[in-house]
Amino acid sequence: MFPPIPNASVAPGAERPRFGEKDVMRRSASEVTPPAQRQTEVAKLIDVTKCIGCKACQAACLEWNNLHEEVGFNHGVYDNPMDLTPDTFTLMRFSEWDNPDTGNLEWLIRKDGCMHCEDPGCLKACPSPGAIVQYSNGIVDFIHENCIGCGYCIKGCPFNIPRISKVDHTAYKCTLCSDRVAVGQGPACQKACPTQAIVFGTKDEMKDWADFRIKDLKSRGFDKAGLYDPPGVGGTHVMYVLHHADKPHIYAGLPDNPRISPLVQAWKGVTKYVGLAMMGVAAAAGFLHYAVSGPNKVTEEDEENAEKLAGGSPPPPPPENRRSPS
């Protein structure tokens, strides 16, 4: 068993947050100087092989974050609600998988939610300064008073996580309980998990614990068991232990090789700079042309010719180079 995180101290001063504004490593649409010293990276490890699908984590998330999901419908499956929403930051996704090697039907239950990428696509796509921040401990958080509700984070995210609220038009997702972590507690979902399928600690501790779990799984015949810490997004601060780590997609469409879409990279990279440059060049060319050529003015002669033409007297003949319309 992984040693549980002790309850919060009630000693005076213990409520002082252990990280905050000064630990911001990345800030959307802003340049920040990263803190000289990075905090110890934290991580949540979700051991899919130990999950019993009780949804205690989902309930704890609603409770801690004071979320009120609307009462939905029973669609005949265990997933409830059917997708992440602005009020459901984490969701148990149930998949039935026919294992071709063993002929067993496996019930795969994955707790979906923000992965807290080391290279967050949401933050890269966000146009609003400070609406998304990444702390040096790895937590990616949405700052709602800066969010404008444009939905660019949804396009940036490789995991399809953020959701825009129809009520306040800002984006919501798992915070990794940044408010709890700040005072030395684990996330609410971790606290509620009865089987330790969710554990929380430093990223190194979680990797070690995952190794231990993977060894155990391999000894039980799950020879493809492994850790899901995808390098395409620089690793994540929410990791999975999977019994079939060679095919993450069987776990309700977990991306095999997630990365920030090249379309988003192009939009937020080259388009931004080339676009501004093109507009600048167009405007500069105008100024330059005016400075060199001067204004194109109508002459007295033009006016006289027009008067002659309109007055019926013969104006000068068309220039030689004018082609006669046949």
Next chain:
Amino acid sequence: MRASDKAPAGAGAAVPDDVEPGDAVQIGSPVQVSRYTAAARVNHWITAVSLVLLALSGLALFHPSLFFLTGLFGGGQWTRAIHPWIGVVLFFSFAGLFLRFWKANLPAREDGVWMARISDVLSGHEERLPEIGKYNAGQKFVFWSMSALILVLITSGVVIWDQYFSVFTSIEQKRIAVLIHAAAAVFAICVWIVHVYAAIWVKGTIGAMTRGRVTGGWAWRHHRKWLRELVGSPRRAPSNDPRTITK
């Protein structure tokens, strides 16, 4: 006298494509030429204001260094909410302009020569250019590229208008749309710069879109074929001014 008797060779009794309703010559000194009706001008300025507001609000979300422009619209949330609605206004307003102007912007024989002599255009040597109808090839380029770009912008814009249309497309389709939207907007702003610069550079042009008139000399210098068409196939105006030649 039949119109064709006085018109230059080829200009028949039928109204040429590039002569629009309301185009007319008022004889005087200087000669005045009506170029845009009041309705066309109002239509133009609604489009113009929408386009400028769209560019400002769009650029605010395009590059972080321009995010301060959201202040003009009441903050980020307001900018995000209002930008697509201005886009809808622009689309319908531009559609009005399109219906008014498309016929006069059809390609003409002299466009090729005009483009081939673009250096004479830029150096202001009108005398080396063929006689031009109501619009030259540059103006036609602005017209058609804006038409195409606005079509692309409204289509891609609806795809990324998440507040109402997010459920109709996939995230991957939205990613494609947002990239196309940004690129098309850049081109549209460049075309707009060309359009505004041309109006500033060619003196006497702006009056066409403010009071609706240009001087005869301006028409003679820049759109002589159009002026000849207006003078050449006259029809008496219904107005009381007997000196107005109108279409």
